[in-house]
Amino acid sequence: MKIGIFGLSESGKTTVFQALSGLKIEGQKATEANRAIVKVPDARLEKLNEFYHPQKKVYSTIEYVDMNAGASSKGSGSTLNDQLLGNLRTMDALALVVRAFISMEVAHVKGSIDYLRDVQSMIAELVLSDLSVVEKNLDKVERSLKSEKKQDLLLKKQVLLRCKECLEKEQLLQTITFTPGEQELLTSYQFLTQKPLMIIVNTGEGQDSDKIVKELAPKYSHIHNILVTAICGKLELEIAELPAQEQKEFLQEINVTEPALNRFIAESFRLLGLIVFFTVGEDEVRAWTLPKDSKVLKAAGTIHSDLERGFIRAEVFRYDDLVAVQGAESKLKDTGKIRLEGRDYIVQDGDIITIRFNVKKN
Ligand SMILES: Nc1nc2c(ncn2[C@@H]2O[C@H](COP(=O)(O)OP(=O)(O)OP(=O)(O)O)[C@@H](O)[C@H]2O)c(=O)[nH]1
Ligand SMILES: [Mg+2]
16 A cells, blocks of 8 residues: 655655655655655554564554645745656555645745645646546547547546546546446546545644644535545654653653554544554564455455455454453454354454465466
Protein backbone atom coordinates (compact mmCIF):
# COMPACT_ATOMS: atom_id res chain seq x y z
CA MET A 1 0.00 0.00 0.00
CA LYS A 2 1.49 3.29 -1.06
CA ILE A 3 0.35 6.70 0.14
CA GLY A 4 1.65 9.75 -1.74
CA ILE A 5 2.12 12.94 0.28
CA PHE A 6 1.64 16.16 -1.70
CA GLY A 7 0.70 19.82 -1.21
CA LEU A 8 1.88 23.37 -1.65
CA SER A 9 5.56 24.17 -1.21
CA GLU A 10 6.62 24.55 2.38
CA SER A 11 3.32 23.34 3.77
CA GLY A 12 5.25 20.86 5.90
CA LYS A 13 5.15 17.71 3.75
CA THR A 14 8.68 16.63 4.56
CA THR A 15 8.21 17.48 8.25
CA VAL A 16 5.11 15.28 8.42
CA PHE A 17 6.85 12.56 6.41
CA GLN A 18 9.87 12.56 8.71
CA ALA A 19 7.70 12.50 11.79
CA LEU A 20 5.84 9.52 10.34
CA SER A 21 8.83 7.57 9.25
CA GLY A 22 11.51 8.62 11.69
CA LEU A 23 13.75 9.11 8.66
CA LYS A 24 16.11 12.03 8.63
CA ILE A 25 16.09 13.83 5.30
CA GLU A 26 18.95 16.19 4.70
CA GLY A 27 19.41 18.32 1.62
CA GLN A 28 16.57 16.99 -0.51
CA LYS A 29 16.84 16.91 -4.26
CA ALA A 30 13.91 18.73 -5.81
CA THR A 31 13.10 16.00 -8.26
CA GLU A 32 13.39 12.99 -6.00
CA ALA A 33 10.75 11.57 -3.75
CA ASN A 34 11.48 10.39 -0.21
CA ARG A 35 10.19 6.91 0.50
CA ALA A 36 9.65 5.16 3.81
CA ILE A 37 8.14 1.84 4.73
CA VAL A 38 6.46 2.27 8.09
CA LYS A 39 5.58 -0.53 10.49
CA VAL A 40 1.98 -0.48 11.56
CA PRO A 41 1.95 -0.51 15.37
CA ASP A 42 -0.41 -3.20 16.65
CA ALA A 43 -0.75 -4.06 20.33
CA ARG A 44 -2.27 -7.40 19.33
CA LEU A 45 0.97 -8.48 17.67
CA GLU A 46 2.87 -7.69 20.89
CA LYS A 47 0.43 -9.85 22.84
CA LEU A 48 0.75 -12.73 20.35
CA ASN A 49 4.49 -12.41 20.73
CA GLU A 50 4.11 -12.95 24.50
CA PHE A 51 1.91 -16.01 23.93
CA TYR A 52 4.04 -17.80 21.34
CA HIS A 53 7.61 -16.60 22.06
CA PRO A 54 8.51 -16.88 18.38
CA GLN A 55 11.92 -16.12 16.93
CA LYS A 56 10.47 -13.24 14.94
CA LYS A 57 7.53 -10.87 14.98
CA VAL A 58 6.69 -9.19 11.72
CA TYR A 59 4.53 -6.08 11.47
CA SER A 60 2.38 -5.12 8.52
CA THR A 61 3.60 -2.05 6.66
CA ILE A 62 2.49 1.03 4.76
CA GLU A 63 4.73 2.93 2.37
CA TYR A 64 4.66 6.73 2.54
CA VAL A 65 6.11 8.68 -0.37
CA ASP A 66 6.97 12.36 0.12
CA MET A 67 6.47 13.88 -3.30
CA ASN A 68 8.77 16.71 -2.37
CA ALA A 69 9.16 20.13 -3.89
CA GLY A 70 7.82 18.90 -7.23
CA ALA A 71 4.95 21.29 -6.67
CA SER A 72 7.01 24.31 -7.54
CA SER A 73 7.20 23.71 -11.29
CA LYS A 74 6.29 27.20 -12.28
CA GLY A 75 8.46 28.84 -9.70
CA SER A 76 5.47 29.84 -7.63
CA GLY A 77 5.14 26.56 -5.73
CA SER A 78 1.39 26.89 -5.96
CA THR A 79 0.63 24.43 -8.74
CA LEU A 80 1.23 20.74 -9.22
CA ASN A 81 3.34 19.80 -12.21
CA ASP A 82 2.71 16.92 -14.59
CA GLN A 83 5.52 14.77 -13.27
CA LEU A 84 4.17 15.02 -9.75
CA LEU A 85 0.62 14.32 -10.90
CA GLY A 86 1.91 11.32 -12.84
CA ASN A 87 3.64 9.99 -9.73
CA LEU A 88 0.51 10.49 -7.67
CA ARG A 89 -1.44 8.37 -10.16
CA THR A 90 0.63 5.33 -9.21
CA MET A 91 -0.27 5.63 -5.50
CA ASP A 92 -3.03 3.68 -3.73
CA ALA A 93 -4.06 6.73 -1.74
CA LEU A 94 -3.17 10.41 -1.45
CA ALA A 95 -2.31 12.54 1.56
CA LEU A 96 -2.67 16.29 1.09
CA VAL A 97 -0.73 18.42 3.58
CA VAL A 98 -2.06 21.96 4.10
CA ARG A 99 -0.48 24.54 6.33
CA ALA A 100 -2.23 26.04 9.32
CA PHE A 101 0.87 26.80 11.40
CA ILE A 102 1.87 30.41 11.78
CA SER A 103 5.54 31.31 11.42
CA MET A 104 7.34 34.50 10.60
CA GLU A 105 10.30 32.54 9.27
CA VAL A 106 8.42 30.50 6.69
CA ALA A 107 6.64 32.47 3.98
CA HIS A 108 3.40 31.06 2.58
CA VAL A 109 3.49 30.66 -1.21
CA LYS A 110 0.06 32.27 -1.44
CA GLY A 111 0.91 35.16 0.85
CA SER A 112 -1.50 34.25 3.63
CA ILE A 113 -2.54 31.29 5.73
CA ASP A 114 -5.90 29.88 4.69
CA TYR A 115 -6.08 26.10 4.85
CA LEU A 116 -9.62 25.88 3.47
CA ARG A 117 -8.56 27.82 0.37
CA ASP A 118 -5.51 25.56 -0.03
CA VAL A 119 -7.55 22.37 0.26
CA GLN A 120 -9.99 23.66 -2.33
CA SER A 121 -7.28 24.74 -4.76
CA MET A 122 -5.31 21.47 -4.47
CA ILE A 123 -8.46 19.40 -5.00
CA ALA A 124 -9.35 21.60 -7.96
CA GLU A 125 -5.97 20.72 -9.47
CA LEU A 126 -6.67 17.01 -9.10
CA VAL A 127 -10.06 17.53 -10.77
CA LEU A 128 -8.49 19.46 -13.67
CA SER A 129 -5.83 16.85 -14.15
CA ASP A 130 -8.44 14.07 -14.33
CA LEU A 131 -10.51 16.17 -16.71
CA SER A 132 -7.60 16.50 -19.10
CA VAL A 133 -7.10 12.71 -19.02
CA VAL A 134 -10.82 12.23 -19.74
CA GLU A 135 -10.80 14.68 -22.64
CA LYS A 136 -7.70 13.18 -24.21
CA ASN A 137 -9.20 9.70 -24.07
CA LEU A 138 -12.61 10.81 -25.29
CA ASP A 139 -10.89 12.19 -28.40
CA LYS A 140 -9.12 8.88 -28.86
CA VAL A 141 -12.32 6.86 -28.48
CA GLU A 142 -14.18 9.11 -30.91
CA ARG A 143 -11.46 8.75 -33.51
CA SER A 144 -11.59 4.95 -33.17
CA LEU A 145 -15.39 5.01 -33.41
CA LYS A 146 -15.12 6.59 -36.86
CA SER A 147 -13.55 3.44 -38.23
CA GLU A 148 -15.40 0.83 -36.19
CA LYS A 149 -18.55 0.93 -34.07
CA LYS A 150 -17.53 -1.57 -31.43
CA GLN A 151 -19.79 -2.10 -28.45
CA ASP A 152 -17.06 -1.71 -25.84
CA LEU A 153 -15.90 1.57 -27.42
CA LEU A 154 -19.44 2.92 -27.26
CA LEU A 155 -19.65 1.93 -23.61
CA LYS A 156 -16.30 3.54 -22.88
CA LYS A 157 -17.47 6.74 -24.50
CA GLN A 158 -20.59 6.74 -22.36
CA VAL A 159 -18.64 6.24 -19.16
CA LEU A 160 -16.07 8.89 -20.05
CA LEU A 161 -18.87 11.35 -20.81
CA ARG A 162 -20.26 10.73 -17.34
CA CYS A 163 -16.82 11.38 -15.87
CA LYS A 164 -16.53 14.58 -17.88
CA GLU A 165 -19.86 15.87 -16.69
CA CYS A 166 -18.93 15.15 -13.06
CA LEU A 167 -15.50 16.79 -13.28
CA GLU A 168 -16.86 19.83 -15.09
CA LYS A 169 -19.08 20.38 -12.06
CA GLU A 170 -15.85 20.34 -10.04
CA GLN A 171 -16.87 17.13 -8.32
CA LEU A 172 -14.63 14.19 -7.56
CA LEU A 173 -15.05 10.96 -9.50
CA GLN A 174 -15.34 9.07 -6.23
CA THR A 175 -18.83 10.59 -5.91
CA ILE A 176 -19.99 8.42 -8.85
CA THR A 177 -20.85 4.76 -8.36
CA PHE A 178 -19.73 2.68 -11.31
CA THR A 179 -20.66 -0.91 -12.04
CA PRO A 180 -17.72 -3.35 -11.82
CA GLY A 181 -17.72 -3.52 -15.62
CA GLU A 182 -17.57 0.25 -15.99
CA GLN A 183 -14.87 0.49 -13.36
CA GLU A 184 -12.78 -2.00 -15.26
CA LEU A 185 -12.82 0.32 -18.28
CA LEU A 186 -11.56 3.16 -16.09
CA THR A 187 -8.92 1.48 -13.95
CA SER A 188 -6.02 2.02 -16.33
CA TYR A 189 -6.58 5.81 -16.21
CA GLN A 190 -5.60 5.83 -12.52
CA PHE A 191 -7.88 8.78 -11.80
CA LEU A 192 -6.65 10.92 -8.93
CA THR A 193 -10.12 11.86 -7.75
CA GLN A 194 -11.06 8.21 -7.37
CA LYS A 195 -8.31 7.56 -4.86
CA PRO A 196 -8.85 7.66 -1.10
CA LEU A 197 -7.70 11.06 0.13
CA MET A 198 -6.43 12.06 3.53
CA ILE A 199 -6.40 15.78 4.23
CA ILE A 200 -3.73 16.52 6.83
CA VAL A 201 -3.84 19.97 8.38
CA ASN A 202 -0.37 20.81 9.67
CA THR A 203 -1.03 22.81 12.81
CA GLY A 204 1.32 24.85 14.96
CA GLU A 205 1.78 24.43 18.69
CA GLY A 206 -1.12 25.93 20.58
CA GLN A 207 -3.54 25.72 17.65
CA ASP A 208 -6.79 23.90 18.33
CA SER A 209 -6.57 20.86 16.03
CA ASP A 210 -9.98 19.50 17.01
CA LYS A 211 -11.65 22.76 16.08
CA ILE A 212 -9.92 22.82 12.70
CA VAL A 213 -10.95 19.24 11.95
CA LYS A 214 -14.53 19.98 13.02
CA GLU A 215 -14.58 22.95 10.68
CA LEU A 216 -13.19 21.08 7.65
CA ALA A 217 -14.64 17.61 8.07
CA PRO A 218 -18.29 18.43 7.30
CA LYS A 219 -17.23 19.90 3.97
CA TYR A 220 -15.49 16.71 2.90
CA SER A 221 -16.28 13.74 5.07
CA HIS A 222 -19.65 13.12 3.35
CA ILE A 223 -17.52 11.90 0.49
CA HIS A 224 -16.88 8.28 1.24
CA ASN A 225 -13.13 8.17 0.80
CA ILE A 226 -11.99 11.45 2.29
CA LEU A 227 -10.71 11.75 5.81
CA VAL A 228 -9.74 14.98 7.54
CA THR A 229 -7.11 14.93 10.25
CA ALA A 230 -4.75 17.38 11.93
CA ILE A 231 -1.22 16.85 13.09
CA CYS A 232 1.33 19.17 14.60
CA GLY A 233 4.11 18.08 12.27
CA LYS A 234 6.96 19.90 13.96
CA LEU A 235 6.05 18.75 17.47
CA GLU A 236 5.48 15.19 16.28
CA LEU A 237 8.87 15.23 14.59
CA GLU A 238 10.47 16.35 17.85
CA ILE A 239 8.66 13.57 19.72
CA ALA A 240 9.66 10.99 17.11
CA GLU A 241 13.31 12.01 17.47
CA LEU A 242 13.36 11.50 21.27
CA PRO A 243 14.92 8.32 22.67
CA ALA A 244 12.17 5.78 23.50
CA GLN A 245 12.20 6.30 27.27
CA GLU A 246 12.09 10.10 27.04
CA GLN A 247 9.33 9.83 24.48
CA LYS A 248 7.24 7.83 26.94
CA GLU A 249 7.85 10.30 29.75
CA PHE A 250 7.04 13.25 27.55
CA LEU A 251 3.77 11.74 26.37
CA GLN A 252 2.83 10.94 29.97
CA GLU A 253 3.53 14.54 30.88
CA ILE A 254 1.13 15.84 28.26
CA ASN A 255 -1.32 13.09 29.20
CA VAL A 256 -1.29 11.21 25.92
CA THR A 257 -1.14 7.41 25.79
CA GLU A 258 0.37 7.08 22.36
CA PRO A 259 1.96 9.32 19.73
CA ALA A 260 -0.43 10.93 17.26
CA LEU A 261 1.43 8.97 14.62
CA ASN A 262 -0.09 5.70 15.78
CA ARG A 263 -3.51 7.25 15.39
CA PHE A 264 -2.49 8.59 12.02
CA ILE A 265 -1.40 5.19 10.79
CA ALA A 266 -4.62 3.63 12.10
CA GLU A 267 -6.53 6.30 10.17
CA SER A 268 -4.60 5.48 7.01
CA PHE A 269 -5.75 1.92 7.48
CA ARG A 270 -9.35 2.90 7.90
CA LEU A 271 -9.19 5.16 4.87
CA LEU A 272 -7.74 2.39 2.74
CA GLY A 273 -10.38 -0.05 3.97
CA LEU A 274 -7.77 -2.49 5.23
CA ILE A 275 -8.03 -5.14 7.92
CA VAL A 276 -5.37 -7.19 9.67
CA PHE A 277 -5.20 -10.93 10.10
CA PHE A 278 -2.46 -12.88 11.88
CA THR A 279 -0.43 -16.02 11.43
CA VAL A 280 1.17 -17.53 14.53
CA GLY A 281 3.74 -20.19 15.31
CA GLU A 282 7.04 -20.91 17.00
CA ASP A 283 9.08 -19.39 14.21
CA GLU A 284 7.13 -16.17 13.76
CA VAL A 285 4.00 -14.24 14.58
CA ARG A 286 3.00 -11.94 11.81
CA ALA A 287 0.41 -9.30 10.94
CA TRP A 288 -0.86 -9.20 7.36
CA THR A 289 -3.05 -6.64 5.65
CA LEU A 290 -5.99 -7.39 3.43
CA PRO A 291 -8.75 -5.27 1.87
CA LYS A 292 -11.96 -5.49 3.88
CA ASP A 293 -14.44 -8.21 2.77
CA SER A 294 -11.75 -10.38 1.18
CA LYS A 295 -12.14 -14.15 1.00
CA VAL A 296 -9.75 -16.41 2.90
CA LEU A 297 -8.39 -17.65 -0.43
CA LYS A 298 -6.98 -14.16 -0.98
CA ALA A 299 -5.49 -14.21 2.51
CA ALA A 300 -3.76 -17.47 1.55
CA GLY A 301 -2.40 -15.83 -1.60
CA THR A 302 -1.13 -12.88 0.43
CA ILE A 303 1.00 -15.26 2.47
CA HIS A 304 2.27 -17.27 -0.49
CA SER A 305 0.97 -18.11 -3.95
CA ASP A 306 1.43 -21.85 -3.17
CA LEU A 307 -1.05 -21.55 -0.33
CA GLU A 308 -3.62 -20.10 -2.69
CA ARG A 309 -2.96 -22.66 -5.42
CA GLY A 310 -3.06 -25.67 -3.14
CA PHE A 311 -5.69 -24.35 -0.71
CA ILE A 312 -7.61 -27.07 1.11
CA ARG A 313 -9.14 -25.27 4.07
CA ALA A 314 -8.39 -22.66 6.71
CA GLU A 315 -8.32 -23.08 10.46
CA VAL A 316 -9.54 -19.85 11.99
CA PHE A 317 -9.90 -18.51 15.50
CA ARG A 318 -10.39 -15.06 16.96
CA TYR A 319 -7.66 -13.04 18.61
CA ASP A 320 -10.11 -12.06 21.38
CA ASP A 321 -10.93 -15.71 22.11
CA LEU A 322 -7.22 -16.50 22.43
CA VAL A 323 -6.74 -13.62 24.86
CA ALA A 324 -9.71 -14.87 26.90
CA VAL A 325 -7.84 -18.15 27.54
CA GLN A 326 -4.49 -16.40 28.06
CA GLY A 327 -3.02 -17.77 24.88
CA ALA A 328 -3.77 -21.45 25.55
CA GLU A 329 -4.68 -22.52 22.03
CA SER A 330 -5.49 -26.08 23.18
CA LYS A 331 -8.37 -24.73 25.28
CA LEU A 332 -9.86 -23.18 22.15
CA LYS A 333 -9.84 -26.60 20.54
CA ASP A 334 -11.70 -28.09 23.50
CA THR A 335 -14.41 -25.46 23.34
CA GLY A 336 -14.85 -25.59 19.58
CA LYS A 337 -13.54 -22.08 19.02
CA ILE A 338 -11.27 -23.19 16.20
CA ARG A 339 -13.31 -23.27 13.03
CA LEU A 340 -12.65 -24.92 9.71
CA GLU A 341 -13.50 -22.62 6.86
CA GLY A 342 -13.67 -23.05 3.10
CA ARG A 343 -12.22 -20.79 0.42
CA ASP A 344 -15.19 -18.39 0.38
CA TYR A 345 -15.02 -17.48 4.07
CA ILE A 346 -14.82 -13.68 4.50
CA VAL A 347 -11.83 -12.81 6.68
CA GLN A 348 -12.55 -10.62 9.73
CA ASP A 349 -10.17 -8.15 11.34
CA GLY A 350 -8.30 -9.98 14.12
CA ASP A 351 -8.67 -13.49 12.69
CA ILE A 352 -5.77 -15.85 13.36
CA ILE A 353 -5.43 -18.15 10.39
CA THR A 354 -3.61 -21.34 9.49
CA ILE A 355 -3.93 -22.45 5.88
CA ARG A 356 -3.96 -26.18 5.13
CA PHE A 357 -2.72 -26.73 1.62
CA ASN A 358 -1.30 -29.28 -0.74
CA VAL A 359 0.78 -28.41 -3.77
CA LYS A 360 1.55 -31.23 -6.18
CA LYS A 361 5.20 -31.36 -7.13
CA ASN A 362 5.94 -32.17 -10.77
N1 LIG B 1 6.65 26.88 13.14
C1 LIG B 1 6.42 25.77 12.43
N2 LIG B 1 7.18 25.53 11.37
C2 LIG B 1 6.94 24.43 10.65
C3 LIG B 1 5.91 23.51 10.99
N3 LIG B 1 5.91 22.50 10.09
C4 LIG B 1 6.90 22.79 9.21
N4 LIG B 1 7.55 23.95 9.55
C5 LIG B 1 8.67 24.58 8.86
O1 LIG B 1 8.27 24.95 7.55
C6 LIG B 1 9.35 24.77 6.64
C7 LIG B 1 8.90 23.89 5.50
O2 LIG B 1 8.66 22.60 5.98
P1 LIG B 1 8.88 21.32 5.06
O3 LIG B 1 8.45 20.16 5.86
O4 LIG B 1 10.23 21.31 4.47
O5 LIG B 1 7.82 21.64 3.93
P2 LIG B 1 7.63 20.91 2.53
O6 LIG B 1 6.19 20.98 2.23
O7 LIG B 1 8.28 19.59 2.53
O8 LIG B 1 8.42 21.90 1.57
P3 LIG B 1 8.89 21.62 0.06
O9 LIG B 1 9.35 20.22 -0.03
O10 LIG B 1 9.96 22.62 -0.17
O11 LIG B 1 7.68 21.91 -0.80
C8 LIG B 1 10.50 24.19 7.43
O12 LIG B 1 11.36 25.23 7.77
C9 LIG B 1 9.81 23.61 8.67
O13 LIG B 1 10.66 23.62 9.79
C10 LIG B 1 5.12 23.80 12.14
O14 LIG B 1 4.20 23.04 12.51
N5 LIG B 1 5.42 24.94 12.81
MG1 LIG C 1 9.75 18.77 1.25
